[in-house]
Amino acid sequence: GVFGGDVRSVDALDRAVADPGDAWRVRELAAALAWYAERDEGFAAEVVGWAQEYGPAAGVVQNIHAGRDAYTAGRDMTVQQRPETDPASE
Template sequence: MVDVAGAVEAVALIAATGGASGLGEDAVRGVVARIRERVRGVFGGDVRSVDALDGAVADPGDARRLRELAAALAWYAERDEEFAVEVVGWAQQYGPAAGVVQNIHAGRDAYTAGRDMTVQQRPETDPASE
């Protein structure tokens, strides 16, 4: 049996966000559409799993929805070796390359969270005028 633990999380993220690494924008849309179509086909008439896919696509920022989709993918991958191989292949080919490290050095307020960053500029104060 293929180890799919990490792969299902990567594929859930790809399917939910519509993002895949290493491809141009048009290619990403095609790949993501094929992955979603294949996953929907594997889920078949399983309303709960289809709802997990639809919910994650509708709100990819919701960690609970991503976990539900990953759990559904894992459940089917454990029972279908061919699907498990596909999931691992998608994760290896299109998943995020590696973690991103942000080192921030700012002379102003900088708030970071995940992939979002907000920088608020404060008016410069002249130490001599204080």
């Protein structure tokens, strides 16, 4: 009821449902949900329950192929470049 009475928020929901792969649309919906959740504890509890019920849609896969040292962790990535060497001179 709280969220559904706001045309802009309902539009954000409709756009995110129509194209869930569009990160901007999903962020817009998340911002609307967070705004209402901060103001209404009952709504916040509903959002938490919904999130727990459905969980993440997919996992994250990270594939690294490097001709140099690559250390990755979460969203961070450090690439250490080695000086170019001529195999014939070794």
